[in-house]
Amino acid sequence: MNQTIQFQLNGRPTSVTTDPDRTLLWVLRTDLGLTGTKYGCGASLCGVCSVLIDGEAIRSCVLPLRSVAGKEVVTIEGLARNGELHPLQQAFVEHDALQCGFCTPGMIINAYVLLAKKPDPSREEIIAHMDNNLCRCGSYNRVVQAIQSAAQSLEGAGL
Amino acid sequence: MTSHLYTEVERDAGVEPLTLDRREMLKLLGSGIIVFIPTKEHLPLPHSGQMPSRYPSDFNAFLRIGEDGRVSCFSGKIEMGQGIITSLAQMLADELDVPLTSIDMVMGDTMLCPADMATVGSLTTRQFGPALRRAGAQARAVLVQLASEQLGTQPDWLTVEDGVVFDRSNRSRTVSFAELAQGRRIERRLDERVRVKRPEERSICGRASLRTDALQKVTGKALYAGDIRVPGMLYARILRPPMHGASLESVDTAPAETIDGVTVVRDGDLVAVLHREPDVAGKALARIEAQYSRPEATVDNDSIFEHLVKSAPPAQEVASAGDLNEGKRLATEDFERTYLNRYVAHAPMEPHTAMAQIEGDRATVWASTQGPNWVQAAVAETLAIPPDNVRVITPFVGGGFGGKASNQQAVEAARLAKLAGRPVQVAWTRKEEFFYDTFRPAAVVKVSTGLDGAGKVIYWDYENFFGGSRSSEPFYDIPHHRVIARGSWGGRGGNTGAQTHPFAVGAWRGPASNTNVFAMESQIDIMAEAADQDPLTFRLNHLQNERMRRVLQAAADRFGRQWTKAPSGRGYGVACTDYSGTYVAMMAEVDVDKSAGTVQVGRVVCAQDTGEVINPEGVRLQIEGCITMGLGYCLSEQVRFRGGEVLDENFDTYQLPRYSWLPTIETVLVENDVMPPQGCGEPAITAMGGVIANAVHDATGVRLFELPMTAERIKEVLQRG
Numbered sequence: 001m002n003q004t005i006q007f008q009l010n011g012r013p014t015s016v017t018t019d020p021d022r023t024l025l026w027v028l029r030t031d032l033g034l035t036g037t038k039y040g041c042g043a044s045l046c047g048v049c050s051v052l053i054d055g056e057a058i059r060s061c062v063l064p065l066r067s068v069a070g071k072e073v074v075t076i077e078g079l080a081r082n083g084e085l086h087p088l089q090q091a092f093v094e095h096d097a098l099q100c101g102f103c104t105p106g107m108i109i110n111a112y113v114l115l116a117k118k119p120d121p122s123r124e125e126i127i128a129h130m131d132n133n134l135c136r137c138g139s140y141n142r143v144v145q146a147i148q149s150a151a152q153s154l155e156g157a158g159l
Numbered sequence: 160m161t162s163h164l165y166t167e168v169e170r171d172a173g174v175e176p177l178t179l180d181r182r183e184m185l186k187l188l189g190s191g192i193i194v195f196i197p198t199k200e201h202l203p204l205p206h207s208g209q210m211p212s213r214y215p216s217d218f219n220a221f222l223r224i225g226e227d228g229r230v231s232c233f234s235g236k237i238e239m240g241q242g243i244i245t246s247l248a249q250m251l252a253d254e255l256d257v258p259l260t261s262i263d264m265v266m267g268d269t270m271l272c273p274a275d276m277a278t279v280g281s282l283t284t285r286q287f288g289p290a291l292r293r294a295g296a297q298a299r300a301v302l303v304q305l306a307s308e309q310l311g312t313q314p315d316w317l318t319v320e321d322g323v324v325f326d327r328s329n330r331s332r333t334v335s336f337a338e339l340a341q342g343r344r345i346e347r348r349l350d351e352r353v354r355v356k357r358p359e360e361r362s363i364c365g366r367a368s369l370r371t372d373a374l375q376k377v378t379g380k381a382l383y384a385g386d387i388r389v390p391g392m393l394y395a396r397i398l399r400p401p402m403h404g405a406s407l408e409s410v411d412t413a414p415a416e417t418i419d420g421v422t423v424v425r426d427g428d429l430v431a432v433l434h435r436e437p438d439v440a441g442k443a444l445a446r447i448e449a450q451y452s453r454p455e456a457t458v459d460n461d462s463i464f465e466h467l468v469k470s471a472p473p474a475q476e477v478a479s480a481g482d483l484n485e486g487k488r489l490a491t492e493d494f495e496r497t498y499l500n501r502y503v504a505h506a507p508m509e510p511h512t513a514m515a516q517i518e519g520d521r522a523t524v525w526a527s528t529q530g531p532n533w534v535q536a537a538v539a540e541t542l543a544i545p546p547d548n549v550r551v552i553t554p555f556v557g558g559g560f561g562g563k564a565s566n567q568q569a570v571e572a573a574r575l576a577k578l579a580g581r582p583v584q585v586a587w588t589r590k591e592e593f594f595y596d597t598f599r600p601a602a603v604v605k606v607s608t609g610l611d612g613a614g615k616v617i618y619w620d621y622e623n624f625f626g627g628s629r630s631s632e633p634f635y636d637i638p639h640h641r642v643i644a645r646g647s648w649g650g651r652g653g654n655t656g657a658q659t660h661p662f663a664v665g666a667w668r669g670p671a672s673n674t675n676v677f678a679m680e681s682q683i684d685i686m687a688e689a690a691d692q693d694p695l696t697f698r699l700n701h702l703q704n705e706r707m708r709r710v711l712q713a714a715a716d717r718f719g720r721q722w723t724k725a726p727s728g729r730g731y732g733v734a735c736t737d738y739s740g741t742y743v744a745m746m747a748e749v750d751v752d753k754s755a756g757t758v759q760v761g762r763v764v765c766a767q768d769t770g771e772v773i774n775p776e777g778v779r780l781q782i783e784g785c786i787t788m789g790l791g792y793c794l795s796e797q798v799r800f801r802g803g804e805v806l807d808e809n810f811d812t813y814q815l816p817r818y819s820w821l822p823t824i825e826t827v828l829v830e831n832d833v834m835p836p837q838g839c840g841e842p843a844i845t846a847m848g849g850v851i852a853n854a855v856h857d858a859t860g861v862r863l864f865e866l867p868m869t870a871e872r873i874k875e876v877l878q879r880g
Binding site: 048 | 379386785809816819829
């Protein structure tokens with residue numbers, strides 16, 4: 001049975017009428033045309049489908065659309081503001097913290113939450129926080145460097 | 160053509176040059192400069208017997224200088240993370256004397272790009288690179304000649320900076336490449352051969368450049384095959400058998416068809432559900448009831464190695480020297496060991512995906528593939544249309560590692576698009592990805608070696624079952640040796656045609672070499688210990704190859720530890736490898752928790768001589784990726800199966816390396832600019848099995864003869880002592 005689900009998506013009020021049991025991932029990618037969020041495992045095991053929901057990194061591949069009703073959803077497309085990259089995005093670019101790039105949106109979303117909660121994380125804290133996000137190309141060390149660097153620039157900017 | 164494999168490719172005589180009609184090409188590309196180069200010779204091969212390639216001799220096939228001065232670079236290679244989108248642009252920009260930022264890469268589009276065998280074997284920079292450089296040099300020479308006519312100056316007086324031709328004696332006299340190319344169609348032969356720049360003349364190659372695709376990838380704008388949308392498209396989910404070898408006996412699709420908007424299509428064994436939403440197609444598929452005949456399992460995890468040895472095809476000699484019998488006679492101590500390696504999955508984060516759109520007798524396919532021209536041929540065959548009627552477009556590829564040399568998903572998309580009469584996307588689920596992957600084959604290596612009274616390796620008798628021969632020729636000085644290979648990584652067991660493996664196998668990043676280097680470098684360490692020497696000295700005592708000596712010494716210098724006879728209890732390991740023209744020496748430090756059996760790799764040092772380095776940062780990135788990815792096949796990755804049933808279906812049981820496994824990685828790029836660039840995407844990963852096995856032995860005193868070295872296996876070996 002279709003329902004209309006309303007939520008904030010990348011800062012804009014959004015309304016989708018569909019089966020509310022469909023997962024957020026496919027609604028984002030298909031109905032809403034936001035393909036930056038990827039499918040990797042379909043079972044909440046790899047993290048490439050991560051999006052922000054009310055500031056938490058959530059795996060959209062197992063999340064029913066109905067559960068975002070009234071909430072604030074931010075995808076990788078919504079992180080840059082006014083054409084300016086978020087410091088994390090900038091740091092990923094400057095550190096070559098990606099190869100194939102397929103896991104990158106999920107990595108950035110998960111790192112975003114870490115820095116929101118812990119502006120100056122240690123290397124160990126970064127590793128512990130990111131451990132359930134998989135990258136097959138082997139870019140982990142660069143991602144750790146990028147997160148450390150972004151933490152510094154966020155701190156410098158007083159954010 | 161579901162399983163294109165490197166072995167087949169090596170036998171292939173190459174691919175045909177660009178087939179697009181020239182007028183069609185011009186229409187597509189607009190104005191530009193057309194120059195025909197007189198020589199028709201093919202490119203020199205990297206070395207004989209390896210993947211010949213025939214790239215077009217007309218430089219226009221490789222590049223176009225637009226009216227705005229931007230340069231399009233066309234390459235049939237694809238970008239799957241290895242960074243050639245940046246390094247190829249560096250190579251062209253240097254030859255043309257244009258800014259790196261003015262290059263736009265057009266990759267993996269069969270209509271626009273010169274035909275290419277595939278993006279495999281760490282061959283892009285090594286094989287396509289020289290062709291691209293030559294095209295750039297020729298284009299530059301023609302442009303300078305045109306400028307000379309326009310400015311009324313001898314070409315010798317002209318120089319090029321940032322795409323602008325200057326009169327050196329009067330720098331106000333200039334004309335830009337854009338102005339020269341604008342609105343003109345020029346056909347001109349160059350009478351003289353144009354040489355490419357020497358290393359010291361280059362200013363963009365050899366300098367670190369950040370990845371040029373990063374901005375798209377951090378913003379979510381980078382498009383992969385699954386992100387392509389065309390009007391009217393449908394998403395497919397395909398009915399799959401429970402195991403390889405099963406055949407469909409009966410199927411009831413009616414329950415799926417009750418869902419609004421669902422179309423079920425069937426063509427023989429191909430049964431698929433189509434819907435405008437992929438998840439709804441998946442929901443409908445789950446309602447289909449199907450019965451399969453299930454063949455009895457004849458092999459599983461426990462019996463696989465015995466099965467492989469029993470099924471071995473005839474031996475092929477890879478290398479031999481001296482006289483083995485003489486070597487055995489001279490030996491004072493013999494070492495006979497067997498090394499085992501299990502099936503490993505490619506597991507790229509992006510599963511196989513493709514979309515096909517068919518209009519009349521023409522098809523367009525967007526595919527996540529390492530071989531766009533292979534997809535073109537396979538789809539043409541499937542649809543019974545000429546290959547020229549199939550355009551394959553390769554967006555960014557979300558990891559390949561050899562797995563996307565197989566293109567079953569593209570054929571499926573083409574079949575379904577034809578059946579449905581609408582564009583169809585096939586995107587495999589993770590379970591399908593594990594099921595249809597062309598795994599790295601399980602393999603057995605039997606090695607018999609001997610030391611003479613002086614502590615030198617006197618003979619080396621080496622036999623590989625199903626792993627493949629690559630990197631199995633010893634680079635150490637061993638007077639009497641023989642290396643033989645039985646079967647390789649292709650198809651289901653190599654050249655015999657026998658269905659040895661219960662599922663498809665194929666090339667996995669550093670094919671054959673991962674298995675061979677694990678066996679060889681473990682065996683070397685065993686003999687070093689018996690010869691009462693430390694593993695570094697023992698290796699140097701057997702190495703005349705200067706390049707290998709240099710990387711080994713460079714690794715030792717950076718490693719900065721005193722080597723002593725193993726096992727030292729400190730957990731140090733060393734391994735060397737040569738692969739795709741590149742030499743690697745790797746050293747590692749590990750901690751082994753003897754009660755849990757777990758290994759934490761603390762530090763890896765990798766010294767690599769890869770010839771000329773185009774993008775130092777790109778090379779480091781590839782080495783770091785090799786080390787990180789390689790931890791998986793060393794410590795955890797193995798595909799479990801029972802007959803044709805693949806038991807690992809997702810990342811819960813199939814364990815990829817994680818952040819918490821991350822060692823400190825130090826890379827040393829050993830300078831060798833006089834040698835053309837060699838392979839880079841794979842070499843370092845092939846040292847991982849050897850270096851970690853040797854380090855685990857140094858830490859614990861026990862040796863693992865089987866990969867992966869899981870906690871269970873390490874505990875078991877420790878208990879045995």
